[in-house]
Amino acid sequence: MERREVSFRIYRYNPQVDRTPFYDNFRIAVEKGITILRALNHIKEHLEPRLTFRAFCQAGICGSCAVRINGVSKLACTTQVWDELGGDGEHTILIEPLNNLEVVRDLVVDINPIMDKLKENYSWVKPAIPQEKMGRKEHIVSDGEFEAINAASDCILCGSCYSECSMMEVNRSYISPPVLVKAFRMNNDSRDTLACERLERVSSDHGLWDCAHCHKCMEHCTKNIPIMDGIHRLREEAFERGMTDSEGARHAQAFFDDIRDVGRLREVTLPLRTKGMIGSLGMVPLAVKMGLKGRTPPLWVRPIPDIDRVSEIYSRLEASREDAAEASNPSHGRTPLSPPYPVGGK
Amino acid sequence: MEHKFDIVIVGAGGGGLFAALEAVRTNPRVSVAVISKVYPTRSHTSAAQGGVNAALGNKDRDDTVDLHVFDTVKGSDYLADQDAVEYLCGQAPSVVRELENLGAPFSRFADGTIAQRPFGGTVKDRCCYCADKTGHTLLHTLFEQCLRRGVTFFNEYFLLSLEHADGDCQGVVTLNMATSAIEAFVAPVVILATGGHAKMYWNRSSNAAGNTGDGQAAALRAGIPLKDMEFIQFHPTGLRKSGLLVTEGARGEGGYLLNRHGERFMVRYAPQKMELGPRDLVARSMETEIIEGNGFESDAGSYIELDLRHLGAEAIKKKLPQIRELSMHFEGVDPIAEPIPVRPTAHYSMGGIDAHMAKTAVRGVFAVGECACVSVHGANRLGGNSLLDILVFGKRAGQEAAEEAPRRKALGIPPGAVAGMADEIRSYANPERYERYGILREEMGKAMGDNVGIYRVEGRLRKGVEEILALRERFRRIRLFDTGTVYNTNLIQILELKNMLDLASCVALTALARQESRGSHFREDFPRRDDQAWHLHSLCTMERDGDIRLGHKPVTMGKYSLETRSY
Ligand SMILES: Cc1cc2nc3c(=O)[nH]c(=O)nc-3n(C[C@H](O)[C@H](O)[C@H](O)COP(=O)(O)OP(=O)(O)OC[C@H]3O[C@@H](n4cnc5c(N)ncnc54)[C@H](O)[C@@H]3O)c2cc1C
Ligand code: SF4
Ligand code: SF4
Ligand code: FES
Numbered sequence: 001m002e003r004r005e006v007s008f009r010i011y012r013y014n015p016q017v018d019r020t021p022f023y024d025n026f027r028i029a030v031e032k033g034i035t036i037l038r039a040l041n042h043i044k045e046h047l048e049p050r051l052t053f054r055a056f057c058q059a060g061i062c063g064s065c066a067v068r069i070n071g072v073s074k075l076a077c078t079t080q081v082w083d084e085l086g087g088d089g090e091h092t093i094l095i096e097p098l099n100n101l102e103v104v105r106d107l108v109v110d111i112n113p114i115m116d117k118l119k120e121n122y123s124w125v126k127p128a129i130p131q132e133k134m135g136r137k138e139h140i141v142s143d144g145e146f147e148a149i150n151a152a153s154d155c156i157l158c159g160s161c162y163s164e165c166s167m168m169e170v171n172r173s174y175i176s177p178p179v180l181v182k183a184f185r186m187n188n189d190s191r192d193t194l195a196c197e198r199l200e201r202v203s204s205d206h207g208l209w210d211c212a213h214c215h216k217c218m219e220h221c222t223k224n225i226p227i228m229d230g231i232h233r234l235r236e237e238a239f240e241r242g243m244t245d246s247e248g249a250r251h252a253q254a255f256f257d258d259i260r261d262v263g264r265l266r267e268v269t270l271p272l273r274t275k276g277m278i279g280s281l282g283m284v285p286l287a288v289k290m291g292l293k294g295r296t297p298p299l300w301v302r303p304i305p306d307i308d309r310v311s312e313i314y315s316r317l318e319a320s321r322e323d324a325a326e327a328s329n330p331s332h333g334r335t336p337l338s339p340p341y342p343v344g345g346k
Numbered sequence: 347m348e349h350k351f352d353i354v355i356v357g358a359g360g361g362g363l364f365a366a367l368e369a370v371r372t373n374p375r376v377s378v379a380v381i382s383k384v385y386p387t388r389s390h391t392s393a394a395q396g397g398v399n400a401a402l403g404n405k406d407r408d409d410t411v412d413l414h415v416f417d418t419v420k421g422s423d424y425l426a427d428q429d430a431v432e433y434l435c436g437q438a439p440s441v442v443r444e445l446e447n448l449g450a451p452f453s454r455f456a457d458g459t460i461a462q463r464p465f466g467g468t469v470k471d472r473c474c475y476c477a478d479k480t481g482h483t484l485l486h487t488l489f490e491q492c493l494r495r496g497v498t499f500f501n502e503y504f505l506l507s508l509e510h511a512d513g514d515c516q517g518v519v520t521l522n523m524a525t526s527a528i529e530a531f532v533a534p535v536v537i538l539a540t541g542g543h544a545k546m547y548w549n550r551s552s553n554a555a556g557n558t559g560d561g562q563a564a565a566l567r568a569g570i571p572l573k574d575m576e577f578i579q580f581h582p583t584g585l586r587k588s589g590l591l592v593t594e595g596a597r598g599e600g601g602y603l604l605n606r607h608g609e610r611f612m613v614r615y616a617p618q619k620m621e622l623g624p625r626d627l628v629a630r631s632m633e634t635e636i637i638e639g640n641g642f643e644s645d646a647g648s649y650i651e652l653d654l655r656h657l658g659a660e661a662i663k664k665k666l667p668q669i670r671e672l673s674m675h676f677e678g679v680d681p682i683a684e685p686i687p688v689r690p691t692a693h694y695s696m697g698g699i700d701a702h703m704a705k706t707a708v709r710g711v712f713a714v715g716e717c718a719c720v721s722v723h724g725a726n727r728l729g730g731n732s733l734l735d736i737l738v739f740g741k742r743a744g745q746e747a748a749e750e751a752p753r754r755k756a757l758g759i760p761p762g763a764v765a766g767m768a769d770e771i772r773s774y775a776n777p778e779r780y781e782r783y784g785i786l787r788e789e790m791g792k793a794m795g796d797n798v799g800i801y802r803v804e805g806r807l808r809k810g811v812e813e814i815l816a817l818r819e820r821f822r823r824i825r826l827f828d829t830g831t832v833y834n835t836n837l838i839q840i841l842e843l844k845n846m847l848d849l850a851s852c853v854a855l856t857a858l859a860r861q862e863s864r865g866s867h868f869r870e871d872f873p874r875r876d877d878q879a880w881h882l883h884s885l886c887t888m889e890r891d892g893d894i895r896l897g898h899k900p901v902t903m904g905k906y907s908l909e910t911r912s913y
Contacts, residue, residue, distance in 0.1 A: 014830055016830055016831065016832050033678070035675075045783070050828040050830065053835070055555060056554045056555055057388070057392065057393050057555075058554065058555060059393060059588075059591075059676075060672070060675065061392050062387075062388040062389075062390075062392050062393070062554065063387065063388060064384065064385075064388050080675075104524065104832065104833050105832045105833045111385065124491055124493055125448060125487075125491075126494070127447050127448055127449065134444045134448075135440035135441065135444035137443065138443045138447070138459060138460055139447070139458075141452075141458055142458050143453075143454045143456065143458075146453060150477065154479065156387070156392070156482070157385075157387050191447070191449055
């Protein structure tokens with residue numbers, strides 16, 4: 001069996017004794033086929049009993065062991081040491097706690113914020129069946145509907161996406177991707193009766209509309225959940241339900257309208273349309289500054305020369321949406337509304 | 347610090363969560379706390395892949411509760427208590443429908459009803475599933491409903507002891523893992539739902555690192571007997587290297603077991619059911635093949651192949667995605683292209699806290715799920731019956747607890763109980779101690795695997811008992827090297843090891859005592875079932891000095907009387 005000497009450079013911090021975090025190096029011989037978690041266990045059992053991390057199932061299903069490995073959030077129990085070695089003979093692997101969560105000790109972070117956000121955002125099905133009738137009959141649910149929420153119900157709340165999310169980095173109050181995944185999963189379940197309230201909650205401040213479309217959550221989801229599809233679908237649903245009265249929704253609507261009408265943004269009126277009259281007043285100093293520097297955007301925006309082709313895209317989009325609506329499973333009793341609605345993407 | 351609740355539930359797996367949900371639904375005025383050493387969704391219920399049994403009749407229209415009872419009793423090798431089995435199977439359809447009503451995303455048949463598939467040891471196809479992540483989705487559904495109902499959680503709290511005054515429940519003493527503070531929970535009603543103890547086989551176990559039987563050990567030390575501890579189920583298909591599980595669903599979907607001659611050898615052991623024989627039989631057949639030299643050889647030990655290739659890429663991707671992922675991560679094998687290397691792995695503990703319909707000998711203390719022995723599984727559990735067990739008895743305990751709690755007086759926990767635990771924990775750090783956790787644990791896993799495994803015989807069993815007792819002795823000198831109080835996982839390891847060693851001595855002692863073969867317990871020196879002498883539950887109690895005393899208890903029979911068990 002192939003063996004190599006590998007250095008593990010591990011983030012250490014015990015708030016009781018360490019004034020600041022530091023890194024510890026452990027050099028051990030590792031066999032091919034060993035996971036990062038097995039290596040951590042080896043270090044704890046043979047070299048440093050104080051090394052602190054979480055792990056439970058060892059099978060990639062409980063979500064306990066997510067850490068950053070060489071800077072990327074992953075499950076320690078499903079990541080092979082061999083896959084993390086540099087190609088240049090550099091056999092050092094960096095292990096750090098997840099980002100965007102407080103470190104409790106070493107690699108252990110406080111995940112209560114995720115739990116709190118799940119609770120605040122109604123991350124549960126509110127069943128259509130009253131308590132006293134529970135258990136008598138099963139709902140008839142098409143396999144198609146099951147498939148639609150199947151991937152989203154894979155989430156193991158490991159927090160990797162939470163750690164990678166760009167919006168979390170600037171705003172810890174942001175709703176966060178796993179909570180959006182849950183919201184998508186619940187809102188597309190025909191047995192649930194809370195879709196409207198949930199969506200209102202989810203799309204309030206620091207919510208759905210704050211997502212920066214960076215796709216990082218999806219790239220790093222340990223269960224390969226198409227998180228962005230869920231986020232887009234929730235945004236569409238907000239429009240379908242007429243929840244257009246939020247900053248984010250108005251912003252998206254304004255983008256959509258501008259591109260359709262003139263093929264580019266009408267920047268001057270954008271704040272007005274997004275934030276409303278009062279909200280925009282806060283922007284006045286910025287506008288004045290920009291004006292002084294000669295950076296004022298044009299007041300009147302003329303359509304771009306190719307606006308016809310843009311219109312064609314819009315009508316094709318409309319047609320394909322209608323097709324999709326017809327093909328989609330009608331068991332929701334909720335037909336997607338006709339456009340306009342914003343289209344996601346960077 | 348002291349907390350006061352009407353009901354305290356220890357364990358947030360499927361059993362504990364359903365108990366909590368049912369308690370607050372039954373009586374919204376009772377205060378309920380759930381204590382768990384891991385965040386609820388991380389409990390081992392999440393690892394259950396295959397499914398949950400219920401005679402819904404969606405697949406086989408002529409399936410009935412009675413047939414389910416029969417399969418279960420026969421599967422148990424007639425050691426199950428039939429009153430409990432009847433309750434289990436009778437409640438199964440409504441409890442599964444209830445989970446569906448609460449949002450569990452079950453896989454569906456074309457007509458939109460809950461899909462069912464075959465599972466080992468049953469005459470009808472009645473296993474309901476959510477792809478191959480049934481436990482995960484049920485656990486999340488229950489957790490979500492508990493959030494909805496505002497259940498109070500104490501996450502990362504570790505149960506240290508169960509307290510009672512002459513048989514009346516006082517509550518539990520716990521360790522707050524974040525701070526290492528010892529906190530008492532005063533409660534007239536306690537539900538233990540701490541999961542199984544099959545991790546005592548360590549590397550040859552499919553279980554999570556924390557399936558260490560903490561609730562069982564606490565009950566044992568509190569004077570509650572443990573029942574049928576010798577019965578440990580070995581799952582036929584653990585991954586060769588890690589012991590991780592390949593669900594029975596893989597055989598349910600039509601997978602073959604092959605020896606190195608490419609033979610589907612099950613034809614010689616269970617000609618009718620073939621790969622879908624009951625677990626104990628399939629596991630033993632595989633072990634025999636390996637012992638007789640028909641296994642494949644490798645550095646990581648001999649193994650058997652589980653071949654899924656003929657199912658086709660489509661079916662594997664859709665119905666067994668997790669299995670594919672596990673095989674690729676942990677064996678480097680894609681089952682679409684290659685067979686999966688497997689061998690039997692310790693998987694489930696049939697034995698546990700002696701309970702009748704979830705009630706224990708201490709008034710106000712319930713035990714449900716894998717930590718309990720109700721006993722619905724007897725000498726061998728059927729696949730898909732354990733998720734059912736946690737749902738049915740979790741729900742029942744929750745309901746009864748909510749009815750009982752207001753009638754019971756809250757008795758305080760004597761300060762001595764808390765101080766005693768604090769002393770014990772302090773003593774682990776004594777610098778004169780020198781035994782190391784890693785070494786003792788390694789030796790325990792080996793002692794159990796080598797001597798108290800699938801095939802058992804007096805000589806080896808005696809050796810097993812001696813080795814475990816010697817390890818218990820050495821444990822008195824174990825050293826806690828991490829003396830910090832913030833999230834001290836070294837301390838948790840030691841506390842878990844202590845529990846496993848106490849339970850391992852029960853398993854080894856009862857296995858040595860039972861001179862017959864029944865279900866998962868196979869004695870080479872007593873290869874037959876002996877109903878005359880051994881149609882009995884075994885009991886273990888702990889004496890004051892820590893010694894284990896053995897006893898017995900009759901089996902509750904019902905509709906089905908003793909028969910030979912063949913498949
Ligand atoms: C890999 C695998 C696959 C399986 N597949 C199936 C299947 O397909 N069908 C089926 O029916 N069964 C299956 N089983 C069995 C089944 O999953 C378990 O028996 C069942 O989930 C146990 O549930 P539980 O609620 O009793 O305990 P668990 O889910 O194990 O939960 C135990 C809880 O107790 C808590 N706890 C433990 N000790 C302490 C302590 N000291 N202090 C505080 N809290 C504590 C834990 O934190 C956890 O919350 C499988 C088991 C395994 C290992
Ligand atoms: S796409 Fe949105 S949710 Fe995902 S990481 Fe980026 S900002 Fe966060
Ligand atoms: S969405 Fe993916 S990465 Fe995020 S918590 Fe869930 S499983 Fe983990
Ligand atoms: S230990 Fe459970 S996901 Fe890694």
